[in-house]
Amino acid sequence: MGTAGAVVLAAGVVTALVGLGPSPSDVASDWLTDLTAGHVAKALDLTVHSSSVDRSLLRQDLPAANRITKAKLGKVSQRSGTATAAISYDVDGFPQSATLRLSRHGRSWRIDNGLSSLVIDGAASEVTSLKVNGVAVTVDSGGAEVPALPGLYSAAMPATFAFVAKAQKTPVTTDRGALHFDLEPTAAGRAAASAAVLQSLRTCLAHRPQVLENPCHAHTATITDKGDFKNSDFRWTLLKNPTLVSGVTGQTYFVTSAAAGKASVSTFAVDRKNRFPPQRITLPTSITLPGEIAVTFTGHTPHVTY
Numbered sequence: 001m002g003t004a005g006a007v008v009l010a011a012g013v014v015t016a017l018v019g020l021g022p023s024p025s026d027v028a029s030d031w032l033t034d035l036t037a038g039h040v041a042k043a044l045d046l047t048v049h050s051s052s053v054d055r056s057l058l059r060q061d062l063p064a065a066n067r068i069t070k071a072k073l074g075k076v077s078q079r080s081g082t083a084t085a086a087i088s089y090d091v092d093g094f095p096q097s098a099t100l101r102l103s104r105h106g107r108s109w110r111i112d113n114g115l116s117s118l119v120i121d122g123a124a125s126e127v128t129s130l131k132v133n134g135v136a137v138t139v140d141s142g143g144a145e146v147p148a149l150p151g152l153y154s155a156a157m158p159a160t161f162a163f164v165a166k167a168q169k170t171p172v173t174t175d176r177g178a179l180h181f182d183l184e185p186t187a188a189g190r191a192a193a194s195a196a197v198l199q200s201l202r203t204c205l206a207h208r209p210q211v212l213e214n215p216c217h218a219h220t221a222t223i224t225d226k227g228d229f230k231n232s233d234f235r236w237t238l239l240k241n242p243t244l245v246s247g248v249t250g251q252t253y254f255v256t257s258a259a260a261g262k263a264s265v266s267t268f269a270v271d272r273k274n275r276f277p278p279q280r281i282t283l284p285t286s287i288t289l290p291g292e293i294a295v296t297f298t299g300h301t302p303h304v305t306y
Contacts, residue, residue, distance in 0.1 A: 024083035024102045025076045027109045031100070032071040032087060035150055038062040043149050047114030048103065056137050057118065057148045066133060066152040070095075083109065091171035092152045098174040118148040118172050120155060122181035124163040125251055126299060131156045142181075142251070148172045155179050162189030162297040163248070185248045193253040193295040194244040196302035201289075205236040205263075212265065217290040217306050220263065223283060230268035230278050237264050242288050246295070253295040253302075257288035 027046055034043035038061040074086030081104040088097040101112040118132065121143035129136050132155045137146055154169040165181040185193075204216035212229060213220050215236050242261035246253045263285055268278040294305040 023076075024078055024085060024109050025073065027102060027111060028076065028085035028087065028100050029073050031111055031114055032068075032073060032089065035062075035068045035089075036071050038064065038067045038151075040149050040151075044115065046111055048105075048110045048112045049115045049147070053115070053147050055147075056135060057132060057146055057153070060133070060135060062133070062149075062151045066154075068096075068150050089150070091150060091173065092169075094171065096150075096171070096173050100174070113174055114149070115147055116150060116172050116174050117145050117176045118153055118170070119143070119145045119176060119178045120181075121178075122183065122250075123157050123165070124160045124181075124183060126160055127157055130158065148177070150174060153177060153179065155181075157181050159186065160297075161300045162186055162192070162253070162302075163251075183248050183251065185246060185253060189248075189253065189297065190246050192297075192300070192302050193246050193255050196295055196304050197244060197255045197289070197293050198241050200293075200304045200306075202238055205238055208233075208235050210234055212267065214290075215265075219288045219290060220265075220285045223265070223285060228269050228271070230270055233268060235266040237266070238287065239263055239284075244289070251296060253297075254292040255289065255295055256292050260286035260288045263287040 031043050031046045034046070040058055040061055044058050068089040068091055071089040072087065074088065076085045077083060083102040085100040085102065087100055088095065090096065100114065102109050103112055120139060123130060123139055123142045125142045127139060127142070129138055131137070132146070132153055137144060150173050152169060152171055154167060156167040157165045162185070163183040164186055165183050168179050168181060170177045170179040201216055201218060209215040210232070212226055212234050213223055238261065240262035242257040243259035244255050245258045246255045264282050265285065266280060266282045269281045270278050290306065296303045296305070
């Protein structure tokens with residue numbers, strides 16, 4: 001291999017590493033040196049892996065700022081066709097330590113746990129690809145697990161109609177790395193979610209629900225003297241929309257009332273004192289949503305769930 005990197009051995013001696021040596025110590029040293037130099041493909045060649053492995057993050061050298069540093073090889077133990085090597089290194093300034101497991105393959109040694117992975121989750125479900133260290137990576141249902149070698153990885157999710165997310169970064173070690181996106185609402189998503197909830201409420205009220213209070217699961221102010229009302233033919237009208245706010249948890253918007261709206265109920269009332277016949281009257285009241293209303297999106301289309 002090249003001479004771009006060097007590994008400090010347990011005894012504190014720095015050795016230049018040239019070529020693939022026959023011993024487990026040589027292979028572990030070469031692997032560390034390749035990663036210190038950012039040579040991902042060379043480091044991959046020293047690991048046990050499938051020929052069909054996803055190479056999305058395994059073709060391009062890691063930029064200098066993303067590489068491991070301060071690599072050290074510690075104690076190496078060998079028994080017949082297996083070996084272990086204690087290693088340490090830094091990623092993004094944070095120290096890491098691990099034990100490499102090696103096995104003999106013919107006349108060569110390979111690292112069984114040298115290839116790690118980057119686990120991605122939390123992306124918007126409709127996103128099919130995002131950029132990791134500038135490389136396109138395929139995701140499905142908001143996530144993916146992609147083979148990767150130790151180093152620092154940064155990911156960016158493209159904005160959708162309803163969601164945006166801040167770019168994230170995470171170290172990948174020999175024990176893998178995990179990268180999570182926290183979705184945030186867009187202005188268009190907020191507007192569409194609120195409009196869908198209000199349309200759902202208006203549509204429900206238009207069906208003339210046969211209840212005097214709290215129609216369509218909404219909350220209304222207490223209507224006094226309801227004992228004087230004939231219990232039939234209640235008709236609701238939304239006069240002023242409640243003021244709505246929304247937030248996002250996972251893939252779902254949750255819409256709530258920040259301020260009450262206005263509604264009226266038209267019904268029959270009986271003047272029991274004077275025994276007049278029933279008369280249709282209209283009474284005003286305030287109206288708010290029943291707690292949080294869940295709204296999910298398929299593309300630009302919102303779906304309301306009470």
